[in-house]
Amino acid sequence: MKLYRLIASEEGPTKLFVGGLHGKEGLYTAPILERLANESVCTGKAIIVPSLVKQSKYVDVLSREYYQSKEGMKLVRLIQKYKPHFYFELHAYSEQSYSGLTDPERELRIGVPPFVDLGNGILLGSIAPMLRSKFSESDFCMTIEVPNWKSEDEEVKAEVLQILKLALSKTKCEEVMLELRMKYPVQIKKAEELFRQYYRNRLKPF
Numbered sequence: 001m002k003l004y005r006l007i008a009s010e011e012g013p014t015k016l017f018v019g020g021l022h023g024k025e026g027l028y029t030a031p032i033l034e035r036l037a038n039e040s041v042c043t044g045k046a047i048i049v050p051s052l053v054k055q056s057k058y059v060d061v062l063s064r065e066y067y068q069s070k071e072g073m074k075l076v077r078l079i080q081k082y083k084p085h086f087y088f089e090l091h092a093y094s095e096q097s098y099s100g101l102t103d104p105e106r107e108l109r110i111g112v113p114p115f116v117d118l119g120n121g122i123l124l125g126s127i128a129p130m131l132r133s134k135f136s137e138s139d140f141c142m143t144i145e146v147p148n149w150k151s152e153d154e155e156v157k158a159e160v161l162q163i164l165k166l167a168l169s170k171t172k173c174e175e176v177m178l179e180l181r182m183k184y185p186v187q188i189k190k191a192e193e194l195f196r197q198y199y200r201n202r203l204k205p206f
């Protein structure tokens with residue numbers, strides 16, 4: 001597993017960016033996270049893992065089984081070791097999964113809110129509730145899903161990188177959210193609404 005450590009001279013929180021959590025999605029997340037690791041906008045300390053696994057059986061990160069798998073345990077160990085305040089999970093999904101991931105009935109169907117399409121098929125949402133419980137209330141945790149059939153699309157890659165760069169460069173989650181709200185007003189409003197409904201105001205987005 002490749003891991004980059006970025007330490008900025010400017011004080012700031014610890015941030016963990018992880019891609020390729022299962023299956024072969026690392027093929028699509030690694031190129032983006034490799035680029036992120038070469039950015040010079042970091043504040044605080046960042047740990048970047050372009051692909052947690054190269055190729056593995058696909059086990060859903062929403063399932064308990066995932067956190068008992070080799071890759072799931074590796075992920076939890078990374079979180080325990082670095083105790084990040086910002087945590088970004090980068091996944092890649094196939095075209096057939098789009099309707100399931102964005103289904104307005106997703107919470108009724110599988111107990112977690114749907115992702116919101118930022119446009120271009122880039123999806124934004126919360127992380128697995130089981131994993132969220134390993135973080136504190138004030139931590140900032142987000143999932144980004146990259147459309148894998150657009151993996152060669154420079155525009156899509158650049159847009160995902162832009163979102164991750166925001167997180168890399170800011171010291172407060174409010175600053176990241178503010179910029180995201182300006183760029184994607186309707187979508188972020190929806191994502192925040194879904195988050196609040198799900199966590200019933202016990203946590204603030206994200």
Ligand SMILES: [Zn+2]
Nearest residue numbers: 021025091092
């Ligand atoms: Zn995934």
